[in-house]
Amino acid sequence: MDTALELKIGIENGLIVSSEKGRLLLETSQLFSELLTDFEETSIHLLHRLIELSEIPFTQESEKVKKWRDKLAELTFCEVGFSLSGDSEDILACYNAMIASVLIKLDYQNYYRIERAIEWILKYQSVRRNETTEWKGKGILKYGGCMKSTPCFIGVVKSMIALSGYKRKNKLVNEAVIEKLNDGLEYILEHDGYRRKSTNEPITKDITKLTFPFTYKTNLVEILRLLKFNNVIDDPRVDEAKELLKRKKKGNYWKSNAFYKPKFWIDFDKSKQKSEWLTFEIENTLHKKGYDVQTS
Secondary structure, eight states: OOHHHHHHHHHHTTOOOOHHHHHHHHHTOHHHHHHTSOOOOOHHHHHHHHHHHTTSTTGGGSHHHHHHHHHHHHHHBOSSSBOTTSOGGGOOHHHHHHHHHHHHHTTOSOHHHHHHHHHHHHHHOOOSTTOOOOOOOHHHHHHOGGGSSSOOHHHHHHHHHHHHHHHHHOSOOOHHHHHHHHHHHHHHHHTTTTBOTTTOSBSSTTTTSOOSSOOSSOOHHHHHHHHHHTTOTTOGGGHHHHHHHHHTOBTTBOOOOOOOOOTTOOOSSOTTSOOHHHHHHHHHHHHSSOOOOOOO
């Protein structure tokens, strides 16, 4: 087992509480070493690498991670939120939320920028059918399905993850955040966590694939983890989603599915080995009372 996973498990079990002990485990982690290797620092590549790093406690204390984090924010902030191009016309719900989530988890210090992304979600993210958005940016119009009469499910999930992370990081949040988060969670629950209302089929072909960490192609593990964080995973509407996860278990562990990997992606669980990271996430989601890895 890689020592980065030992670190995360130790925090979950309340055995590791100091950054000093965390740093010692990170220093011997082969995975963390791989994640610190250089790559082409475009906004999309920075986002993917930081998504992975944000799943490991204490990585935000690394000077290299701080540099990447701050560069991502500089490249993508566009005054009203975040877009991959840095132009507000190109804002997409999923990427605005994913960038905000990563910056929150990695302790980005310019909270003005994060607040703008959260405000964009509150003002423009649809969480109900037949709810029109006032946002007229060309990016959302180009990709069509983001904010039509049925809002993009991925956009809702990623936006609720951002609001959830923002809420956990800030003990006092305004009522609008709580209301939007609750509405978004209800939208997810109305879809049994992953199914189309019209056909009961999975919303996307990737949503039932088991992968970790998560790209923009959300899946059941990420969705159920979101519901767990917000204490609604016991809602009977996601019983089938949980049973589906359980049926995919191979003996005493889960195995990662093959999926399209972004450029410079670093696998947490290596092929032909037990998927220890994936199994840890699923076990915590299905069987623990709840967990929230705090690293600061």
